[in-house]
Structures are given as C-alpha cells and as structure tokens.
Amino acid sequence: MSFKKETPLANAVFWAARKGNLALLQLLLNSGRVDVDCRDSLGTTALMVASYSGHYESVRELIMQGADINLQRETGSTALFFAAQQGHNDIVKLLFEFGASTEFQTKDGGTALSAACQYGHTSVVESLLKHGANVHDQLNDGATPLFLAAQEGHVTVIRQLLSSGAKVNQPREDGTAPLWMAAQMGHSEVVKVLLLRGADRDADRKDGSTALFKAAYKGYNDVIEELLKFSPSLRLLKNGSTALHAAVMGGNVRTVVLLLGANADPSLQNKNNELPADLTKNERILRLLRTKVPHRPS
Numbered sequence: 001m002s003f004k005k006e007t008p009l010a011n012a013v014f015w016a017a018r019k020g021n022l023a024l025l026q027l028l029l030n031s032g033r034v035d036v037d038c039r040d041s042l043g044t045t046a047l048m049v050a051s052y053s054g055h056y057e058s059v060r061e062l063i064m065q066g067a068d069i070n071l072q073r074e075t076g077s078t079a080l081f082f083a084a085q086q087g088h089n090d091i092v093k094l095l096f097e098f099g100a101s102t103e104f105q106t107k108d109g110g111t112a113l114s115a116a117c118q119y120g121h122t123s124v125v126e127s128l129l130k131h132g133a134n135v136h137d138q139l140n141d142g143a144t145p146l147f148l149a150a151q152e153g154h155v156t157v158i159r160q161l162l163s164s165g166a167k168v169n170q171p172r173e174d175g176t177a178p179l180w181m182a183a184q185m186g187h188s189e190v191v192k193v194l195l196l197r198g199a200d201r202d203a204d205r206k207d208g209s210t211a212l213f214k215a216a217y218k219g220y221n222d223v224i225e226e227l228l229k230f231s232p233s234l235r236l237l238k239n240g241s242t243a244l245h246a247a248v249m250g251g252n253v254r255t256v257v258l259l260l261g262a263n264a265d266p267s268l269q270n271k272n273n274e275l276p277a278d279l280t281k282n283e284r285i286l287r288l289l290r291t292k293v294p295h296r297p298s
Contacts, residue, residue, distance in 0.1 A: 168198050
C-alpha cells in the first residue's frame, strides 16, 4: 500500500493511521489544516490505511472526524475491503455501524466477502454475511467466494457459504469447479465437504480433466479416497485419457493401487492409443498393471 502524498501534513496523517498513533492523528485532524479524506497517489485514504493496519481507535477517530467510509481506492478497494482482507473483525463491525457497504468491487471483481473467504477469516465472513454480502459475487474470471475458499482449503468458511446458499458447483469461466480446484490443491477435507453437499464428482474443466484425474496425477491419495466413495468415472474422459493414465504418469504407486482397487481398467487406451503401462518405466507400477492385464492386446 502506497503512502506517498504531496504535503507533509498529509504524509503525517497517513503515518499516524498506519502506526495507530491516535494522539498524533487527533492533533493533525483537529488542526483543521488537513482533510480527513486526503488521498495518496493511488487514492488511498487514512481510513483505509488504519483499517488495513488494524487500529480500531484510529479508525473510530477518523470516522468521528467525518471520514467517508465508502470511498474507493483506484483499485476499487474500500476500508471495509482492507479490514476484511486482513481479518480485523472489530473494525469490520465498526464500519458497518457507520454505513459501510458490501457492494463495492475492485477492478478484478473482488469484494470484502471474497477477500475474507480467500484468507479464511471466518468471523469476518460471518459479519459480512449478516450484513447482506452476496455469496454469489464473482471475480472477473468467474471465481466465487466459495471457489476461493476451496482453493485455499478453508473448510469452515466453505460450510458458512454453503449454509448461506452458495452454489456448490458454480464454476469459474474456464470451467473449473470448486471441487476440481480443491482436488488440484490436495485439500481432502474440503473435497469431502463439497461432495457431501452435492458437488458433481465428474465435473470437468474445458480441458476435459476431472477432480479425480487431477488428484491422480498429483498423487493426492487422501483426496482420491474421498472421491472414490462417490464412484467417479474411471472410464475415458473428454480429455481422451483416464484417471489411471494420470496416476501412472504421476508415478505414485499408492495412487495406482487405489484406482486399480476401485476397478480402473488398465486395458483402456487413451486418445493416442496408449495403455497406462505405455506411460511408465516404473517396475512396481508395471507389475501392478500386469496383474490386471496379463497380456497386452495385439
């Protein structure tokens, strides 16, 4: 966050707000020689700085001195956005007392709720939802608060959002659903919660890969175990391959064992007419595959 400002007094206001120096802040504001809503070169206000830095008393002083709570920085961020992003729930509640709005968005479509969900601030998420934050808001790329929470592995936030009506299968613009992203990141507990709340186990991205395919390639066995409880497809996917192909390419023996134990078929060829066994030189994996297919078909 930039604090550059043209006048020394304004610079001092920003410094006091950032450090939480209430006495200096009061002295400067009471002097009448500096605007409470003075901005730096990026449109940042002292209220935004104090909110970001977590200085409750400084935030309150700025509000009482007439600071405009809903001013936006050039990026679109507000004081509420910064307080939510940093997890300062006491400041979030204070801002709401004086009329803060949850509707403002950053240039990339971010809101206070999406920021709080991304960073896993459960108490802030609760406050925002109580004050009407929209669980269906989306970033410019289509990512919802639920998607961001799934990406970062914030299970409690996910439960909060789902209980408030978030759509469990709402994808990003590239077709990536929250379940796919959680699997790709290895968040097994998130995968479990999403599946239990109705996530489509076989939802694929535009590239045709599924959550199981991605988890198999990365060797996230805890994720795979959760997915297998819901009988995902082990057949040829839209990307022209199978989860078993992905597991073999990933080289995790345990992953291959899990998929074979779920009756994945090692005789299925991918779009290049390759068997899973054609994709590895790992003898342990080859032995596992051969126990299921004693002889390669001619």
